[in-house]
Amino acid sequence: MQGKIGKFVQRVQYDRYVASLDALPETGRPPGPDDPYGGVESRDMARARQRSMAGSGAMACLRARPMDHARTIPASEFVLMGQRFLGVETYMAPECPCCGTQDADSRHARICPRSGAQVNQHQPLVHALSRTLKQACIQHGVEDGSPFTADRDLRMDVVVLPGQLREASEASFRHKGLLIDVTYADPQAAGHLRGGSATNDGSAASTSEARKSAHYASPGHVSFDERSFKLVPLAVESFGRLGVSGYELVDQLATSMVGGSGGGDVTQKGVVKERLLQIISVTTQVAISRRVHRYRLALRGRQAARARAQLQPGGSRGEVGQLPDAWGWCLD
Ligand SMILES: [Zn+2]
Numbered sequence: 001m002q003g004k005i006g007k008f009v010q011r012v013q014y015d016r017y018v019a020s021l022d023a024l025p026e027t028g029r030p031p032g033p034d035d036p037y038g039g040v041e042s043r044d045m046a047r048a049r050q051r052s053m054a055g056s057g058a059m060a061c062l063r064a065r066p067m068d069h070a071r072t073i074p075a076s077e078f079v080l081m082g083q084r085f086l087g088v089e090t091y092m093a094p095e096c097p098c099c100g101t102q103d104a105d106s107r108h109a110r111i112c113p114r115s116g117a118q119v120n121q122h123q124p125l126v127h128a129l130s131r132t133l134k135q136a137c138i139q140h141g142v143e144d145g146s147p148f149t150a151d152r153d154l155r156m157d158v159v160v161l162p163g164q165l166r167e168a169s170e171a172s173f174r175h176k177g178l179l180i181d182v183t184y185a186d187p188q189a190a191g192h193l194r195g196g197s198a199t200n201d202g203s204a205a206s207t208s209e210a211r212k213s214a215h216y217a218s219p220g221h222v223s224f225d226e227r228s229f230k231l232v233p234l235a236v237e238s239f240g241r242l243g244v245s246g247y248e249l250v251d252q253l254a255t256s257m258v259g260g261s262g263g264g265d266v267t268q269k270g271v272v273k274e275r276l277l278q279i280i281s282v283t284t285q286v287a288i289s290r291r292v293h294r295y296r297l298a299l300r301g302r303q304a305a306r307a308r309a310q311l312q313p314g315g316s317r318g319e320v321g322q323l324p325d326a327w328g329w330c331l332d
Contacts, residue, residue: 055241205243
């Protein structure tokens, strides 16, 4: 009874919170140099954030006890994550040195298409996933190109060999190998907002899933043997929600790990599933926080390089105009 009332009160409060987002202005005000926390989130930004956070397992990082490396959030990353979840973005630079966007803030640091954001964020999840599969004795390869036909030079983040998920409830997961492609989608990126992330749950993740499918398996141009392999895009939104095929993957992995839907009991499967969601959620949030932090460091490195170059007239050290290594490359 107490639980029911608690849930009801929570529900009412949550609905009120969601309704309160309507009162936000249509055009927000980004944080400026003088008011680092003073920006105002636009209505659509706030709605996109809230929809993404409301996804199943999106907030698993907040339930994760730091039992192992994959579920530990260091303090500084935790602070950045908290700010992100609250919609508090911080001012970073008058102009992004990668793409020229004016008034770059921490939101831009996450999504700047030219600064390696995709790679920085997606490698940690690939490795966390690989470690988890290893612990479960599921044979797989990382950055593996072997399932692809030779005419296109393709590689897959994680390739689970056929027949590894012996106890999965879906036949395709049971019999086929899995081509798991990890990708991040930010519902607050302009493209995803235009695509409806403020009004439809999970539209950023589903757009990314569709993009991956088109890349590897557009009709008539499938680049792997579909009889042996199944493409599984694992799209994770910045505020935690997974795409449809990501949830299916987590569900099938959990089912197989506990010995099938007839084998392990329901609670056991729930525990494994929650653990997988926690790993994905924690890894994602830590990776994004680090990404934002790295962006800030790179900006500082760039400012320092510029200052050095100004101190040395005629000294051509080649630093101005070049980006520090921390930017990384932009691959997808
Ligand atoms: Zn940029």
